[in-house]
Amino acid sequence: MRTAVAELGVRRARSLTEALDIMREEIRTPIAGATDVYVGLNFGTLVPRRFVDIWGISELRRIDVRDGQLVIGALTTYMDAIRSPHVASRLPMLVDAGRQVGGPQIQNRGTIGGNIANASPAGDSLPVLLAADATLVVRNFATERRMPLAQFFTGYRTTVLRPDELIVAIEVPPVTGKQWFRKVGTRAAQAISKIVIAGVRGPSPRLALGSVAPTVVRAHETERLLGMDAIDDAAAALANEIQPIDDLRSTADYRRRVAVNLLRRFWRDTA
Amino acid sequence: MQFTLNGSDVNVDAPPAARLLDVLRHECRLTGTKEGCGEGECGACTVLIDGDPVCSCLVPFSQVENAAVMTIEGLGDDHPLQHLFMNEVGAQCGICTPGMIMAALAIGNEPTIDDIKNALAGNLCRCTGYGAIYRAIFKWRQQRAVAGGKIDA
Numbered sequence: 163m164r165t166a167v168a169e170l171g172v173r174r175a176r177s178l179t180e181a182l183d184i185m186r187e188e189i190r191t192p193i194a195g196a197t198d199v200y201v202g203l204n205f206g207t208l209v210p211r212r213f214v215d216i217w218g219i220s221e222l223r224r225i226d227v228r229d230g231q232l233v234i235g236a237l238t239t240y241m242d243a244i245r246s247p248h249v250a251s252r253l254p255m256l257v258d259a260g261r262q263v264g265g266p267q268i269q270n271r272g273t274i275g276g277n278i279a280n281a282s283p284a285g286d287s288l289p290v291l292l293a294a295d296a297t298l299v300v301r302n303f304a305t306e307r308r309m310p311l312a313q314f315f316t317g318y319r320t321t322v323l324r325p326d327e328l329i330v331a332i333e334v335p336p337v338t339g340k341q342w343f344r345k346v347g348t349r350a351a352q353a354i355s356k357i358v359i360a361g362v363r364g365p366s367p368r369l370a371l372g373s374v375a376p377t378v379v380r381a382h383e384t385e386r387l388l389g390m391d392a393i394d395d396a397a398a399a400l401a402n403e404i405q406p407i408d409d410l411r412s413t414a415d416y417r418r419r420v421a422v423n424l425l426r427r428f429w430r431d432t433a
Numbered sequence: 434m435q436f437t438l439n440g441s442d443v444n445v446d447a448p449p450a451a452r453l454l455d456v457l458r459h460e461c462r463l464t465g466t467k468e469g470c471g472e473g474e475c476g477a478c479t480v481l482i483d484g485d486p487v488c489s490c491l492v493p494f495s496q497v498e499n500a501a502v503m504t505i506e507g508l509g510d511d512h513p514l515q516h517l518f519m520n521e522v523g524a525q526c527g528i529c530t531p532g533m534i535m536a537a538l539a540i541g542n543e544p545t546i547d548d549i550k551n552a553l554a555g556n557l558c559r560c561t562g563y564g565a566i567y568r569a570i571f572k573w574r575q576q577r578a579v580a581g582g583k584i585d586a
Binding site: 170171172174193195196197200201204205213215217218241261264265266267268270271350351352 | 450452471472473474476479485486488490491492493495496536539551552553554555557
């Protein structure tokens with residue numbers, strides 16, 4: 163079946179500067195691995211539009227350690243993250259998350275920056291980055307700004323990103339404590355999560371969840387109680403702190419129960 | 434636009450936003466690559482770009498400029514993995530088979546059955562139950578190891 167996708171306009175940017183200049187001139191949706199955008203186009207859930215293709219911008223596809231921070235270029239694919247020694251040593255829960263995104267075909271094309279920009283509450287890498295206190299670096303033709311990832315999402319699939327801005331990098335400070343990740347879906351691979359959770363057990367425990375609210379969320383009250391090692395109170399708090407819904411993948415009741423079970427599992431596994 | 438297709442340099446005229454899958458099937462007349470779901474869920478349209486398996490239904494054609502694309506036709510008609518899929522009954526209706534084989538080509542050295550399962554995690558088969566597919570690939574890799582690791586061995 164030939165789709166209407168072919169008729170859409172694409173401009174390819176070969177450098178970040180070129181991409182930002184194109185986005186200054188006119189509104190164009192960035193595409194990289196296209197694993198979300200082309201699904202939306204193929205199924206008519208995304209209104210056809212003009213694109214700027216940023217896939218080939220190699221300067222955004224790097225993983226470095228700078229000034230003690232792990233700096234993940236926005237075009238880093240899940241497979242890049244899975245294979246990166248820096249990610250393995252500093253943020254192993256991102257390796258775990260990357261391995262559970264789709265299958266190898268999607269891991270080879272989907273990017274971390276794309277997962278953030280897509281802003282789905284079910285994005286597999288997002289609870290990891292949220293629990294890691296990641297900072298987002300976004301840029302337009304004139305300026306760069308930084309914000310905690312938690313301030314990026316404003317609601318269901320909405321963000322503070324302006325039409326002329328690109329996500330360029332994710333900065334992750336050192337994470338103290340044991341990292342833990344778990345995704346629950348209908349099957350092990352090729353599943354969108356019913357619930358996804360990332361935890362860090364350190365001096366101040368951190369917990370972030372996906373598919374339980376309009377955006378990925380940190381569970382701050384649960385974290386506070388975990389900090390006092392009050393796991394039963396934390397479990398009660400978590401059930402109130404999330405706002406899951408019934409949808410085609412699961413039910414609110416199931417998600418609430420599994421979230422609490424996963425919290426207890428996290429606490430046992432990292433004891 | 435220039436790219437390498439199954440080892441030959443080609444110049445193909447197609448819209449930049451066209452799906453690689455459509456360009457392969459219509460412009461290049463290589464219909465071995467199948468469309469299953471059209472949303473990256475089933476892996477039937479898997480091809481290799483610079484050696485990496487990808488879903489060609491989700492690749493804008495412009496992104497393969499100067500890249501090396503390999504489809505099932507690139508294996509010819511006498512590849513040992515094709516014979517093993519037949520001998521082990523790893524194919525029934527056949528729609529998933531080209532994608533399964535392309536994904537299998539990217540498997541690393543001395544794979545365990547779990548490595549093979551992970552490599553094929555992005556490919557769905559609704560006929561065989563997967564056991565025969567894993568067996569075919571496992572036997573191929575055992576043969577290849579004996580033959581010194583050549584991809585066409």
